[in-house]
Amino acid sequence: MAKRLSRDAEAADMPAEDVSGTGAAAEAVAEVGQGAKDGLWNKFKKTDFARNFKRNWTYLLFLIPAVVVTFIFAYIPIYGLLIAFQDYMPGDSILHGYWIGIDNFKEFFGNYVFWNLMGNTFLLCILGFIIGFPLPIIVALMLNSTKNKKLSKLLQTLFNGPHFISLVVLVGMLYLFFGRYGLVNNIIESAGGERYSFFLEAEAFRPMYILSSNWQDFGWSSIVYLAALSGVDTAQHEAATIDGASRFQRVLHVDFPAIAPIVSVMLIMSIGGLMGVGYEKVLLMQTDGNLETSEIIATYVYKQGIKNLRQGYATAVGLFNSVINLVLLVIANTVSRKFSENSLF
Amino acid sequence: MTTATENISERVQKHEKQKKHHVKESKGDRVYYAIVYIILALLAIIVVYPLYFVVIASFSSADAVLAGKVYLFPVDIDFTGYIRCFERTDIWIGYGNTIWYTAAYTILSVVFTVTAAWALSRKTLPFRRFFMIFFTITMFFGGGLIPFYKVVSDLGMLDNPLSIILPGTVSAWNLFMAKTFFQTGVPDSIIEAAELDGANRLRLFVSVILPLSMPIVAVLALYYAVGQWNSYFNAMIFLTDQNLYPLQLVLKEILTASESTTGGSGETILEQFRLANQLKYVTVIISSLPVFCIYPFVQKFFAQGVMVGSLKD
Numbered sequence: 106m107a108k109r110l111s112r113d114a115e116a117a118d119m120p121a122e123d124v125s126g127t128g129a130a131a132e133a134v135a136e137v138g139q140g141a142k143d144g145l146w147n148k149f150k151k152t153d154f155a156r157n158f159k160r161n162w163t164y165l166l167f168l169i170p171a172v173v174v175t176f177i178f179a180y181i182p183i184y185g186l187l188i189a190f191q192d193y194m195p196g197d198s199i200l201h202g203y204w205i206g207i208d209n210f211k212e213f214f215g216n217y218v219f220w221n222l223m224g225n226t227f228l229l230c231i232l233g234f235i236i237g238f239p240l241p242i243i244v245a246l247m248l249n250s251t252k253n254k255k256l257s258k259l260l261q262t263l264f265n266g267p268h269f270i271s272l273v274v275l276v277g278m279l280y281l282f283f284g285r286y287g288l289v290n291n292i293i294e295s296a297g298g299e300r301y302s303f304f305l306e307a308e309a310f311r312p313m314y315i316l317s318s319n320w321q322d323f324g325w326s327s328i329v330y331l332a333a334l335s336g337v338d339t340a341q342h343e344a345a346t347i348d349g350a351s352r353f354q355r356v357l358h359v360d361f362p363a364i365a366p367i368v369s370v371m372l373i374m375s376i377g378g379l380m381g382v383g384y385e386k387v388l389l390m391q392t393d394g395n396l397e398t399s400e401i402i403a404t405y406v407y408k409q410g411i412k413n414l415r416q417g418y419a420t421a422v423g424l425f426n427s428v429i430n431l432v433l434l435v436i437a438n439t440v441s442r443k444f445s446e447n448s449l450f
Numbered sequence: 451m452t453t454a455t456e457n458i459s460e461r462v463q464k465h466e467k468q469k470k471h472h473v474k475e476s477k478g479d480r481v482y483y484a485i486v487y488i489i490l491a492l493l494a495i496i497v498v499y500p501l502y503f504v505v506i507a508s509f510s511s512a513d514a515v516l517a518g519k520v521y522l523f524p525v526d527i528d529f530t531g532y533i534r535c536f537e538r539t540d541i542w543i544g545y546g547n548t549i550w551y552t553a554a555y556t557i558l559s560v561v562f563t564v565t566a567a568w569a570l571s572r573k574t575l576p577f578r579r580f581f582m583i584f585f586t587i588t589m590f591f592g593g594g595l596i597p598f599y600k601v602v603s604d605l606g607m608l609d610n611p612l613s614i615i616l617p618g619t620v621s622a623w624n625l626f627m628a629k630t631f632f633q634t635g636v637p638d639s640i641i642e643a644a645e646l647d648g649a650n651r652l653r654l655f656v657s658v659i660l661p662l663s664m665p666i667v668a669v670l671a672l673y674y675a676v677g678q679w680n681s682y683f684n685a686m687i688f689l690t691d692q693n694l695y696p697l698q699l700v701l702k703e704i705l706t707a708s709e710s711t712t713g714g715s716g717e718t719i720l721e722q723f724r725l726a727n728q729l730k731y732v733t734v735i736i737s738s739l740p741v742f743c744i745y746p747f748v749q750k751f752f753a754q755g756v757m758v759g760s761l762k763d
Contacts, residue, residue, distance in 0.1 A: 182601055269742070
């Protein structure tokens with residue numbers, strides 16, 4: 106899908122019939138910042154851009170609400186990143202702040218928690234990725250190869266279901282199942298084992314986090330592959346069958362190549378999001394007992410910035426995290442463009 | 451988009467017809483199918499059992515659940531959890547808040563997204579390239595949590611429902627999904643015909659385009675509504691007045707409350723723990739019920755949305 110984003114954003118050119126009237130065109134000039142000299146003005150009025158603008162400026166009105174909301178809640182925060190370079194106290198003005206250069210970053214890199222946070226963030230994401238990336242592909246290939254389409258639809262409905270459970274409820278269920286007197290411990294005890302406090306042990310955090318995330322989203326993530334699989338040309342399957350290919354061979358050599366482009370786009374995106382783990386869920390699962398593995402960069406930002414009010418420092422840490430993400434995304438995109446024809450941008 | 455889905459279903463039908471002509475399966479194929487069906491069956495059990503367990507645990511007696519007597523069927527049926535849940539006013543205040551936050555947020559989001567997507571889908575939109583980049587950037591880079599928090603608090607929205615309703619009304623992903631819909635799903639001939647009739651853009655949009663775009667409106671409304679219904683984080687950082695708490699925030703306090711925070715003598719602790727535990731099962735059900743009641747009916751729309759999003763031009 107993302108391929109489309111950049112490609113069709115071509116400059117609009119459209120011949121227009123009428124060149125009279127100046128109201129709309131004048132606005133165009135104002136926006137482009139052209140001078141109002143007579144000769145230039147007349148020349149400008151005849152450009153494709155001016156004609157098109159006069160004809161189609163009303164489309165801009167449709168964009169106003171979305172642009173305003175995006176500007177306020179996505180672009181002003183980008184401007185607010187400046188406080189990462191300040192000794193900022195809540196209430197200070199950004200422009201007249203106390204600039205301290207990269208001291209906030211230095212403090213973070215020198216902090217004893219730095220390597221622990223980096224390690225936790227990377228490990229949680231990479232382990233999650235190793236299971237979470239192939240699973241939906243395998244499930245989609247299996248669902249697609251079943252002969253009974255009704256059964257396949259029913260299974261898809263079941264598998265998609267957990268996606269709609271809220272994080273709070275999901276983590277609540279984890280507490281219920283893995284609590285000291287929960288279902289899992291009851292099973293462990295009746296099997297002769299000892300009760301285990303999953304939520305108070307650092308080593309249990311990652312498996313619980315990753316497996317529950319997969320439980321919730323493997324079905325949902327497989328939809329995009331199923332959609333691609335439904336477009337596979339049946340003639341290819343016929344030909345392969347005539348050549349004596351088994352069903353499994355057809356999955357490998359017909360179905361999988363058909364979804365390979367989508368797989369690589371999804372791969373780029375998940376590598377770009379590698380350090381952007383869902384802190385909302387991590388935060389819910391944190392206890393004093395598992396902080397050693399469950400404290401990641403994003404939860405640290407939340408605690409420093411919103412609880413301890415060290416906003417400049419927390420912003421620097423957050424900025425560091427998003428820059429890593431962006432770099433990873435660009436690398437993944439470049440590599441993918443080099444070795445295949447698929448890229449996001 | 452309708453053409454695309456028709457195309458897909460046509461292909462599926464063709465596929466099925468052709469499958470009937472297949473000759474006997476080879477031994478290898480039978481092994482393959484056996485493995486596939488076993489794995490799928492296991493996955494189905496793994497997905498369904500936890501949900502099923504929550505349901506039966508919610509109306510079994512608290513003691514039976516804690517003692518591990520409940521596995522497949524409810525034991526000592528007991529509705530005290532439900533009764534206690536109905537007595538909790540905070541849950542119902544949260545429910546009411548969530549309903550109105552979700553409604554307001556969904557309406558704003560859909561209006562903002564659909565209008566902008568319509569404009570972006572027009573090749574003749576002035577500065578189109580600029581606006582595409584403007585929205586695309588937000589998908590890959592942002593200011594992060596603290597600057598976002600600062601903007602909301604600088605606008606004086608702390609402890610104000612607007613902080614829940616306004617931010618996030620335009621998601622670039624949904625915007626581009628809707629844009630693709632307009633590009634592939636609304637024939638240019640219809641637009642040209644309407645413009646020749648002299649209809650102005652707003653009238654064209656309301657009377658011609660909107661009726662044609664109900665599928666995408668449905669998908670967007672569902673995406674935004676479920677997202678808002680299930681979110682807790684913004685409410686947690688922006689709201690301190692408990693009367694404004696949405697349901698998820700109330701649930702967070704009930705469900706993730708530590709197991710050992712209650713005081714009192716040994717017996718009351720145990721009693722409180724039993725009751726709290728049962729209440730948790732009940733609240734999981736009560737809070738998820740609306741989403742799961744409509745889920746089977748709307749899930750094809752959700753899936754459609756993902757497909758629209760993945761279509762290539």
